Amino acid sequence: MNRLLPMKRLLIALFALLLAPVLASQLSAQDMLPPAPYAYKQLSDPEQEAKAQALMETLRCLKCQSQSIADSDAPMAGDMRHQVRTRIAAGEDPEAIRQWLIERYGDYVSYTPQVKPITWPLFAAPAVILLLAALLLRNRFRKGGKQ
Amino acid sequence: MSAEAKKKPGLAIWLPLILFAGFFALVIWGLVRPADREVASAFIGKPLPAFDLPPASDDRPGLSTMVFKAGKPRLLNVFASWCVPCAVESPQLAFLASKGVEIDGVAIRDRKPDVARFLAQNGNPFARIGKDDLSQVQLAIGSSGVPETFVVDGKGVIRYQHIGDIRAEDVPMILRKLEEAGQ
Numbered sequence: 399m400n401r402l403l404p405m406k407r408l409l410i411a412l413f414a415l416l417l418a419p420v421l422a423s424q425l426s427a428q429d430m431l432p433p434a435p436y437a438y439k440q441l442s443d444p445e446q447e448a449k450a451q452a453l454m455e456t457l458r459c460l461k462c463q464s465q466s467i468a469d470s471d472a473p474m475a476g477d478m479r480h481q482v483r484t485r486i487a488a489g490e491d492p493e494a495i496r497q498w499l500i501e502r503y504g505d506y507v508s509y510t511p512q513v514k515p516i517t518w519p520l521f522a523a524p525a526v527i528l529l530l531a532a533l534l535l536r537n538r539f540r541k542g543g544k545q
Numbered sequence: 546m547s548a549e550a551k552k553k554p555g556l557a558i559w560l561p562l563i564l565f566a567g568f569f570a571l572v573i574w575g576l577v578r579p580a581d582r583e584v585a586s587a588f589i590g591k592p593l594p595a596f597d598l599p600p601a602s603d604d605r606p607g608l609s610t611m612v613f614k615a616g617k618p619r620l621l622n623v624f625a626s627w628c629v630p631c632a633v634e635s636p637q638l639a640f641l642a643s644k645g646v647e648i649d650g651v652a653i654r655d656r657k658p659d660v661a662r663f664l665a666q667n668g669n670p671f672a673r674i675g676k677d678d679l680s681q682v683q684l685a686i687g688s689s690g691v692p693e694t695f696v697v698d699g700k701g702v703i704r705y706q707h708i709g710d711i712r713a714e715d716v717p718m719i720l721r722k723l724e725e726a727g728q
Contacts, residue, residue, distance in 0.1 A: 461691035477680035502687030
């Protein structure tokens, strides 16, 4: 026991030494401002808040990229939530806000694919595959019936 | 059985393997290809949205859209005192300013004393600095981080976006973009 302790201390010190630059760089690359008013505060109208929440879950955090702005604690995601909530409180349509962001950041900002010339195969493929399967099956069954 | 009938399934049997190989190659390509984490603004070629920001510094005025309609191309630099690469690009901004390029800053989520300290340390190439506490202007122009630099022509139309810090080797390109914007 007694012999282990200094070893342990050494390990902890080593670990802290290794982590220090990582922590320091993270601290310095963060702003000091408090979050935007509506970054973490819900709208008082539950119906509007539900609309805002649904939209925020389908908007990409541009800083963290694989999170939605509803999931992210990045300050920019907070500012985006503030933007979404204040606009919805002002009576703006959620899809209009999505379009506003797509105009600025491209389709990348939205997790909900939009029907566009380049994306229509995405929506048509399931229907085409079903149709093809139905045709194939119909032929199969017909053959089966004749034999 | 004829020889032809035997041949057919022989070829078809390889099809799943070929499909799999193609899929596998696609996945490997996706893994190996360096990730592109930059989100380019879709607002290039469009006029700057209207904004009017209060000053972020005591010795420079705030920033409004009006400034960009004065007829001469300008740089709009999105920065912050807490952003490390923003300090790295300051010599390049100072050089551009010394060449007569007018640069306006938008300080993202920043406090006046911090901006003052940043400018005292790194120099002040800015003609005006607007304070954007809620990233509103940043979102309005399609910028997704700091630093970013936009070339805006004399009519207030965004002509070019540079993502990340301006390195020494980027300076001639920035000057060229400004020249193009002035034509």
